[in-house]
Amino acid sequence: MDAHKDFFSDDAYPQAANYIRRKTHHQPKIGLILGSGLSPLADEIEHADHIPYTEIPYFPVSGVVGHAGKLVIGELAGKSVLVMQGRTHFYEGYSIQHITLPVRVMRLLGVQTLIVTNAAGGLNQSFTAGDLMLITDQINLVGMAGYHPLRGPNLAEFGPRFPSMTHAYDPALLALARQAAAELNLKLQEGVYICLAGPSFETPAENRFLRLIGADAVGMSTAHEVVVANHAGMRVLGISTITNISILETASTAETTHEEVLETGKVVVPTLTALLKGILAHLD
Numbered sequence: 001m002d003a004h005k006d007f008f009s010d011d012a013y014p015q016a017a018n019y020i021r022r023k024t025h026h027q028p029k030i031g032l033i034l035g036s037g038l039s040p041l042a043d044e045i046e047h048a049d050h051i052p053y054t055e056i057p058y059f060p061v062s063g064v065v066g067h068a069g070k071l072v073i074g075e076l077a078g079k080s081v082l083v084m085q086g087r088t089h090f091y092e093g094y095s096i097q098h099i100t101l102p103v104r105v106m107r108l109l110g111v112q113t114l115i116v117t118n119a120a121g122g123l124n125q126s127f128t129a130g131d132l133m134l135i136t137d138q139i140n141l142v143g144m145a146g147y148h149p150l151r152g153p154n155l156a157e158f159g160p161r162f163p164s165m166t167h168a169y170d171p172a173l174l175a176l177a178r179q180a181a182a183e184l185n186l187k188l189q190e191g192v193y194i195c196l197a198g199p200s201f202e203t204p205a206e207n208r209f210l211r212l213i214g215a216d217a218v219g220m221s222t223a224h225e226v227v228v229a230n231h232a233g234m235r236v237l238g239i240s241t242i243t244n245i246s247i248l249e250t251a252s253t254a255e256t257t258h259e260e261v262l263e264t265g266k267v268v269v270p271t272l273t274a275l276l277k278g279i280l281a282h283l284d
C-alpha cells in the first residue's frame with residue numbers, strides 16, 4: 001500500500017466497505033471517530049465486532065500513542081454504531097485523501113450521521129482543561145493551504161464538485177447535543193475548531209494569530225473528515241475535549257505536551273461517554 005497516495009479510484013472504497021460488511025452483522029447508521037486519548041470509550045460498545053485497520057484494504061494505520069487502530073462495531077445506548085478507535089493524521093505522512101478514506105467507507109456502509117471527537121488546545125482563554133466543546137464551525141487551515149481532501153477528480157457518486165459548507169456541523173444535531181448536556185447538567189462550551197497540520201504544537205505567536213482569526217480550539221485532525229462527510233451528504237456533530245489551554249505569551253513558563261493531552265483525555269472520557277450516550281438516545 002502506498003502511504004502517499006493522493007487519489008483513490010472508485011473501487012478502493014467499495015473494496016474496504018465489502019471487507020467490513022463480511023466481518024459484522026451490525027448495520028450502523030451512526031459513525032463515531034475517537035480522538036487522542038479517547039480510545040477507552042470504545043470499551044463501552046456492546047456486542048462488538050473488532051476489525052483492526054491493518055486487515056482492511058486501503059485503510060490508513062496510525063502509529064501514534066493513544067490511537068488504538070481498529071473498528072469497533074456494535075451498540076451504544078441501544079444504537080448501532082461504527083466506532084473508529086483511533087485515527088490517522090496528516091503529519092504521519094499519509095495524504096489528506098488517504099486519511100479521510102474511512103469516512104467515505106462509512107458512507108458506503110450506510111452511515112448517515114458522523115460524530116467526530118478530538119483533543120484540542122483551548123485558544124479561548126475562558127475555557128478550562130477538561131472542558132468539552134461543541135464544535136459549531138471550523139476553519140480548515142490545512143485545506144486552505146491546498147491540502148484539501150476533495151482535491152483531484154470529483155467522485156460524483158459521493159457528492160458534488162463544489163459542496164456547501166455553511167452548515168458543516170448540523171444545526172439539529174447541535175440543538176440535540178445542547179439538550180443532552182442540559183439534561184445531564186453538564187457544562188458544554190461552544191466554539192470554532194481550527195485544524196493545523198502539526199505535529200509541533202503552536203508557538204505563542206501562532207496561537208495569538210489563530211485566536212485573532214476567530215478560532216476557539218486548535219487541533220491536528222477532524223476538519224478534513226468533516227469536509228468529506230459533508231460532501232457525501234452526511235450530518236456531522238463534533239465535540240472537542242479541551243486537553244490544555246493554549247499558551248499565548250512567550251514569557252509563560254508552561255509547556256504543552258502530548259502526555260498532558262492524553263492524561264486530560266483519559267480524565268474526560270466518562271463525561272464524554274455520558275454526553276454521547278445522551279445524544280445517541282435522542283437520535284432517530
Ligand code: HPA
Nearest residue numbers: 119120121218219220261
Ligand atoms: N495544539 C494542537 N493540537 C492539540 C493541542 C494543541 O494545543 N492539544 C491537543 N491537540
